Amino acid sequence: AQSVTQLDSHVSVSEGTPVLLRCNYSSSYSPSLFWYVQHPNKGLQLLLKYTSAATLVKGINGFEAEFKKSETSFHLTKPSAHMSDAAEYFCVVTLRMDTGRRALTFGSGTRLQVQP
Amino acid sequence: DAGVIQSPRHEVTEMGQEVTLRCKPISGHDYLFWYRQTMMRGLELLIYFNNNVPIDDSGMPEDRFSAKMPNASFSTLKIQPSEPRDSAVYFCASSSLAGGGSYEQYFGPGTRLTVT
Numbered sequence: 001a002q003s004v005t006q007l008d009s010h011v012s013v014s015e016g017t018p019v020l021l022r023c024n025y026s027s028s029y030s031p032s033l034f035w036y037v038q039h040p041n042k043g044l045q046l047l048l049k050y051t052s053a054a055t056l057v058k059g060i061n062g063f064e065a066e067f068k069k070s071e072t073s074f075h076l077t078k079p080s081a082h083m084s085d086a087a088e089y090f091c092v093v094t095l096r097m098d099t100g101r102r103a104l105t106f107g108s109g110t111r112l113q114v115q116p
Numbered sequence: 117d118a119g120v121i122q123s124p125r126h127e128v129t130e131m132g133q134e135v136t137l138r139c140k141p142i143s144g145h146d147y148l149f150w151y152r153q154t155m156m157r158g159l160e161l162l163i164y165f166n167n168n169v170p171i172d173d174s175g176m177p178e179d180r181f182s183a184k185m186p187n188a189s190f191s192t193l194k195i196q197p198s199e200p201r202d203s204a205v206y207f208c209a210s211s212s213l214a215g216g217g218s219y220e221q222y223f224g225p226g227t228r229l230t231v232t
Contacts, residue, residue: 032219032220034219034220036223042225042226043120043207043223043224043225043226044159044207044209044221044223045223046220046221046222049220051219090159094219104149104161104164106158106159106161108158109158109159
């Protein structure tokens with residue numbers, strides 16, 4: 001079985017300060033991991049992905065995430081928050097079970113607020 | 117590419133009516149997913165297709181829901197009869213493993229369904 005846990009439902013930071021959104025997963029297999037962002041009344045947009053290459057993954061808009069197998073974590077970070085980063089962020093784990101079958105698990109989401 | 121296209125963007129209907137949501141995936145993608153998002157339940161995977169064949173429909177809430185993919189460029193999600201508790205945003209997403217793809221999904225803008 002696999003699961004993904006986003007440890008914080010809400011995170012509030014001041015503009016210009018670092019962002020940390022936490023994600024832990026459990027999986028019996030080597031997973032692919034993703035972070036998606038959803039701005040209000042919009043669809044989900046892919047921020048970045050990990051697929052067993054480099055463990056430090058850089059995404060769009062200055063975000064990055066580090067895959068730590070020993071800690072089963074894939075936390076999302078950004079050195080300096082911008083007002084436009086205010087959105088909901090989803091951590092997703094996906095892996096291929098059998099031919100044609102895939103298991104997809106979304107985290108419950110973390111709402112990021114950025115204070116001026 | 118135009119991305120994943122969904123129609124309509126908004127749908128308001130009365131309880132008991134049939135509702136059909138439409139999706140056009142990104143050309144060349146061989147996976148198509150339907151999701152439902154509500155405040156209470158978050159993002160739920162309803163069903164997904166691979167090469168137009170339904171692979172996993174375990175997330176479809178009940179027999180009132182049905183989904184089809186008659187060809188590689190079109191899918192529908194139908195609710196008949198609709199109920200107020202079906203009110204949600206329905207997302208379609210597509211992906212491809214071709215060329216070493218890594219399972220990331222591309223989401224459409226969603227259809228906001230309101231059943232009164």
